Amino acid sequence: MQGKLYQDSSSIYEDEARILFDYFSQAADRIIEEENKATARIEEAKDSLNRALQNGKKKKIRNTVLFILALAGAAVLFYIGETNPSYVVAGLAAIFLLMLISSIVSSNKKVEAEKAKVSEGEAAFSAIRRNYRVDKLGVAYVPVAKKIPFGSQNITVDLSGAVQDENFELISINEPDKFEDDVNAFKKTLSSVPLVEGSRIASNVDTADFSPSMQEVPIYDYLSSISNGIGTIETDLKNVDKKSVSIPVIAPGSETMDFLSKCGTTEPEDYPVVNVFDSSSVEPKLNVLLDIYNQRKNTSTGDEKALENLISLIGISAQTIVGTKMNCSAAILEYNNGIFANVLKSPYRNYSPKLEAETIEEIKSMNFNFGDMAETYRPFKFKESSLMKFDLYSGSWIDETGGRTSMPFGLHQIQEEIFMPIVNNLMEENRIERRKIYERIQTQKLEYLNKWHTETQDFYGRNRDTSDTLKSNIIEALSSYNSSYATWKAIKDTISKMDEQQSLLGGKTETDNTAASSMIIAAEQVNNNFKALEEEFDAYMERLQDDIDEKADKFGKVTYYEAYLYASEAQKAAVAAGNISTFDSRKLKLAKASPYLAEYGTLPPQPSVDDEVYEIMDKNLASEATDLLNKLHENEVDESENVEAIVFTDEDGNNGASDAPDSDKE
Secondary structure: OOOOOOOOOOOOOHHHHHHHHHHHHHHHHHHHHHHHHHHHHHHHHHHHHHHHHHHOOOHHHHHHHHHHHHHHHHHHHHHHHOOOHHHHHHHHHHHHHHHHHHHHHHHHHOOOOOOOOHHHHHHHHHHHHOOOOOHHHHHHHHOOEEEEEEEOOOEEEEEOOOOOOOOEEEEEEEEHHHHHHHHHHHHHHHOOOOOOOOOOOEEEOOOOOOOOOOOOEEEHHHHHHHHHHHHHHHHHHOOOEEEEEEEOOOOOOOHHHHHHHHHHHOOOOOOEEEOOOOOHHHHHHHHHHHHHHHHHHHHHHHHHHHHHHHHHHHHHHHHHHHHHHHHHHHHHHHHHHHHHHHHHHOOOOOOOOOOOOOHHHHHHHHEEHHHOOOOOOOOOOOOOOHHHHOOOOOEEOOOOOOEEEEEEEEEHHHHHHHHHHHHOOOOOOOOHHHHHHHHHHHHHHHHHHHHHHHHHHHHHHHHHHHHHHHHHHHHHHHHHHHHHHHHHHHHHHHHHHHHOOOOOOOOOOOHHHHHHHHHHHHHHHHHHHHHHHHHHHHHHHHHHHHHHHHHHHHOOOOOHHHHHHHHHHHHHHHHHHHHHHHOOOOOOHOOOOOHHHHOOOOOOOOOOOOHHHEEEHHHHHHHHHHHHHHHHHHHHHHHHHHHHHHEEEOOOOOOOOOOOOOOEEE
């Protein structure tokens, strides 16, 4: 016989002794508790009996006294001849007599009732069971767990509901042959990458979640075949059969198994076994578990290995293809941009910025003001020898001296060969009449400017005089204030000393250096504040004067249209060429075609791309696949160890027990 009830006991016999001790200990506690309750009821009944006797005695004495007094009063009244009052008092005596009799009767009833309660309490005290004894002590076993054969092994299942169910699940592909064929076809697609991708098969990929400006992106033959292959494999992986079962398995090493190992037994011998828990619902679940295990064991090196290889292949191939595709696309775009830039340069006459540096600098310095350029302006003309030729192989421009550059100074042929000669010839025809018009306009503007300067200077001059007068008044007021404050302070101190001495002898004027110092500090602070305001006002007046001068210069400018129409576009091109260093990345790409287009062209809005796209593009798919497989292997090892530990153990915790003993474990 094995097993025990208490973990700290040595055997079932010690458990029997402990049970007997606990039984009699509980019996003694029950006897004491019932005796205390019965004694309390008896004491309470006796207290009620005493109170009833006291109350009955008091009522009897009170009613007897009232009856005697009423009867004596009636006799006295009857004796002195007061018949009617004597009858009334006699009636009261009769009432008091009835009250006396009633109180005696009720008091006796209550006393009897309390005596009955006392008797009942004493009877209950006597009836308390005190003859506890044990005639027979036996042993019976209750199955709380069941050890069930599982193939050549066995598992332990809980029957009492103390252990939570353990979930087992197997996912198997319904069409493994089709899945294998699709994987092989996909591998074949990945094994050869075309040098030039065709466009017979085109499809669109939804990118609305990544970019509001690019809702979809087209993909062509090769990428479409990869996308279709992945979609086919995804469909195969969704066509699966799931088997799952939940069984309350007791794992070796758990607290429950430790308890069963110490307190349970699988050998009840001839002792009776009482089946309290139902175990019939566990066996069908175990059959499902055995089927899951066998299938998993058979496919663990088949489909799972194929999936692992597929994940690794997709990660490496996708990383390679994406990187190659991006590099190729970037290279093609860069090459196309270069060709397009050269095409855009074709209508331009490209001159050497080195050979025409003096002319270009002269163009940049033009302000197109009649007053500055009327006598010095001469139409510029680039030398034919400064023209540059494009070297297709090196992608650079070469002048006659052999100098090379990638940024020649370009002037559109229409501008140089048509528009500029037309402007020059037209302006030459009526140059004298137009010069007179320029001079009249300039004279009129100068008159306006002189009048404007006179009025503004007069206005601001008066304001300055007023401000200077205010400053002088403020300075005089401050000086007067400081002097008056010093005098007042000295008089106040003298009066204070005379009050203290109560005599005119001490009434001499004294100078308080401390008061003078504080007064000087206060005055300096006021002066500093005033100077700050004065400087701020002067700065404001200077800004107004600068604004006046700027507007006067702008108004006084008379556009010299001979130079403006002839050289304005050339000046824009020269300025743009000098501003290349300030261009952003998008303008720099356009500057390869023409700095003029980059500077003055209107670029479309830059495509909006979410940050998530950059995060996805930064991921290394090959390393992601490797990390995923490593995690799967770690989880698989942990799960395998867990399953093996849970499923294939005997009652002693030894793995691989082939002889499954009796299925009952108590």
